[in-house]
Amino acid sequence: MAKKIMVVDDEPGIQRSVKRVLEKEGYDIVTASSGRECLDKLEKEHVDLIILDIIMPDMDGGMVAKQIRENKKYDDTKIIHLSVLKQLPGQEAIQKKQNIEYHIAKPFDNKDLIKKVKQVIG
């Protein structure tokens, strides 16, 4: 069965490009446009990886990751952050604690994104 990835981003353009790039690699993609939507969808279906934007209007990606990590049910769900912001000093430690696999900067390189996703969920 194909691995399932949830792309969480308030920008439809980003949602589409990530979805297209990873679908081509054979992954099953679901999308969410907000942190709230991400958490709601997680309750209903299991995903292997969440590609999570950081700057979003309702709830930022850091907060979403925190809530996911507070729920044991999602322990085997991996998270990659995808943001226009570079990883800031100090952020690294927090993300390590939350079991964030990678922090990828936008704009990303397709090959680099594919490589990292494969590293995390095969």
Next chain:
Amino acid sequence: MANDKNKPEYSNEWLRILFEYAPDAYYLSDLEGNLIDGNRAAESLIGYDKDELIGKSFLKLDLLPPDYIPKAAALLTRNALGKPTGPDEFSLNPKNGAPVFVEIRTYPVNIEGRTLVLSIARDITKRKKDEEELKESAKRLLTVIEVVDEGITFSDIEGHFEVFNSKIREITGYTKDEANSHGDFLSLLYPDHEKRLQAVRGIEEVFQRGISGDIETAIRAKDGTQKTLLVSTSLVRYKNKDMLLSAYRDITKRKQMEDELRKQREHLEELVKERTEELQKAYDELAEFDKMKDDFLATTSHSLKTPITSILSLTQLLNDELSGLASKEQKEDLDTILKESLRLKKLVDDILSMYRLESRIRLEMRDVQLEELINHALSAMKHRADEKGIELVKELHERLPEIRASCDDMQDVLLNLLDNALKFTPNGGKVTVGAKREGSEITAWVVDTGIGIPENEQVKLFSKFSQVDSRLSRSSGGIGLGLAICKKILDAHGGSIWVESRPGKGSTFYFKIKSVSQ
């Protein structure tokens, strides 16, 4: 006397000796003043032999100055009434020499049934002279105290003034009598209760410590004017009493001038403060504007990244998916879109770097091998060099000491320099990257075989948005912010960057950075 058994019996001779050698002058006379006897001291006091005097009256000799004759007669009269006299002061004219002063006591005595007079004279010339001199010097002192240009008072604890000199009279407007007769002179000088208490405390302090330093005090003179005085007081023991000796200097004028100066200075300070505030406000407004501009650039650049991400990603995807299917023209179109998107991405990255470097965000420094950064930059650029058939050469012949640097930023310097070198070197050319140690510094270089840069353009190269030649920049994608960022980064590392170039002969970009001391 002879009947008193406790007392020795005196022989006449014994008594004679006592009489003759007594230190005071003894004269025995009758009630008319006619001399009967005298001792040795009597002779030497007045310079007459006893024989010359006996039988003669005091009152008739030259011995007594005429002024004293009535006084002497009066004494004899009292003796006649059986009463002793004295001590009385007399001036005597000795036979030879200057007048002498004597103190005379007289006693009526009964000898062999006659009333006689024993006059005992003591020479007080010296004492008299000392007293005169003392009086004289006291008078001189008082004169000095009186005319000196400083107020001086000498008073007891009750505030009775012995001395109240002319200067203090001039300062206060009061005479010594006014000061002494008022009863509470302090309340005249200090109508204000608080100030009066202060003055009293000052006086108490003198009693405790014996002396006071210069104390500034403000008094009210008789004419109502305020005067500022500098007072210093000492406690003096005089005639078994504690007395206060005070000296006063009138500093009213000086004080007024000081006040005036202070007011002017304060006014100046106020003016300076106002101007400074105005300048600060203008500066703050400028800084605020500058920050707004920077923030706008930063926000805009971040916002630009989102659409660029989609464009780049999807163009790459299309490029891959259409390979083999698209026409040559279509493939070239896609290629152009991709290249232009990458250029846009680089521009946005550069603007953000510039913003970060100019906003003085602290760089994350660590010790690093420059060679590592060179290797990484070379491998990142290898693909582009291969595309143009450019030979990439590393020129490093020694192990370099580490540098303390922000890795990302120093990496950017090398990438920017290599990017430019590849951009301006024609196909089949050569780009060399090297470094060597020079004392405590490391100098690195990037050499290209490109078109070179005219000397008059070289200085502009490191400023923001410089473009050497608009035709050139159009054909090769522009230089943009790259070199300005390199300069900012090296400035932040305490290093330097410069170029050596001649048109047609290629360019060499150097940078210098301090190595970690070992």
